[in-house]
Amino acid sequence: FSPLVRGKFGRPYHFYPVVSSTNDVAKELARQGAPEGALVVAEEQTGGRGRLGRAWHSPPGGLWFSLVLRPPVSPAATQSLPVLLSLAVTDGVAAFPLPSVEVKWPNDIVYQGKKVGGILVELGAEAEAVHFVVAGIGLNVNITSFPAPLEKTATSLQKIAGEALSRPQLLSAILAAAERYYSCWCREGFAPFREDYERRLCLLGREVEICCGGSVARGTVAGVDAEGRLVLVSPDGTKRRFVGGEVTFKQK
Ligand code: BT5
The missing domain is CATH 3.30.930.10 (Bira Bifunctional Protein; Domain 2)
Incomplete structure (x- = not known):
């Protein structure tokens, strides 16, 4: 085709x-x-x-x-x-x-x-x-x-x-x-x-785990930034940005 x-x-x-x-x-x-x-x-x-x-x-x-x-x-x-x-x-x-x-x-x-x-x-x-x-x-x-x-x-x-x-x-x-x-x-x-x-992001506001380069971070997805990086808010309120990784929904 x-x-x-x-x-x-x-x-x-x-x-x-x-x-x-x-x-x-x-x-x-x-x-x-x-x-x-x-x-x-x-x-x-x-x-x-x-x-x-x-x-x-x-x-x-x-x-x-x-x-x-x-x-x-x-x-x-x-x-x-x-x-x-x-x-x-x-x-x-x-x-x-x-x-x-x-x-x-x-x-x-x-x-x-x-x-x-x-x-x-x-x-x-x-x-x-x-x-x-x-x-x-x-x-x-x-x-x-x-x-x-x-x-x-x-x-x-x-x-x-x-x-x-x-x-x-x-x-x-x-x-x-x-x-x-x-x-x-x-x-x-x-x-x-x-x-x-x-x-269109299914992760927005969700609690997730992100596995990136061997380490795992947890937090709530705040969105993406101007570079397309995922912005995660940690439980202590700090914001972290990720360029790549594997996102899974956090088990309650
Ligand atoms: C991707 O990788 O999601 C990227 C897939 C890209 C495929 C295209 S097809 C045309 C071009 N030629 C190629 O050889 N590749 C590109 P990743 O995020 O790593 O997800 C891979 C995982 O998705 C696998 O480990 C499986 O768990 C799952 N998976 C494999 N085949 C699938 C399918 N057809 N549908 C849904 N999940 C699949």
Whole structure:
């Protein structure tokens, strides 16, 4: 299938019935000079990846794709890209008559606490210069069942809607939103998206635990800052900001 492309996100377009990981294909294309907006889509991934080398279940029926980006920013500034793109994904989903999905900082799309999609941003950078970014997005679209380990934690848009969705239409809507958000982000950073993001954040005001680089912090989520970092208020009232990590709801 192919999306309707109006801007530069989606050109050139590469479709594969099966690949190991669309991120790996896109990285290779980026190293060979692929322009910003180049898109790799696969019907199925045999080695789909999440963060920290975790496996990403990618059977036929989902939307598994990677975009090549060449943002004129420092490597540190790319930390808010997954956050920004998760917002664009919820916009794309909102083009369908579905109950709204939420974002779970930093890179998840969720519905009623279950994961519908995730984002994996990988950098080609050296000596403080970003050569390229590969933004991989995985969305469970027309998937009706999950293997046992994911059964309780994952869901799909088809399960939410009660019917299959048009993937080319969804992909087109996500690409359009992503391109619009990204061009603003390149000029102004994450700050203009803060409020919108917090409105769709399933964590706001919740007590959470965040696991980051081997240490665990607890607190209440106050929101995100102008850099897309999660702001946590500790029990003693101090504010801490996190650039990445694993957030879980605190057991009462
Ligand atoms: C992510 O990682 O959520 C990023 C997923 C990015 C996938 C896209 S697909 C296109 C591109 N090509 C790739 O190879 N990757 C990108 P993380 O936050 O680390 O979450 C990974 C965890 O989510 C796993 O350990 C599982 O628990 C769970 N999981 C795996 N597959 C899932 C699925 N299809 N739906 C929901 N949860 C899943």
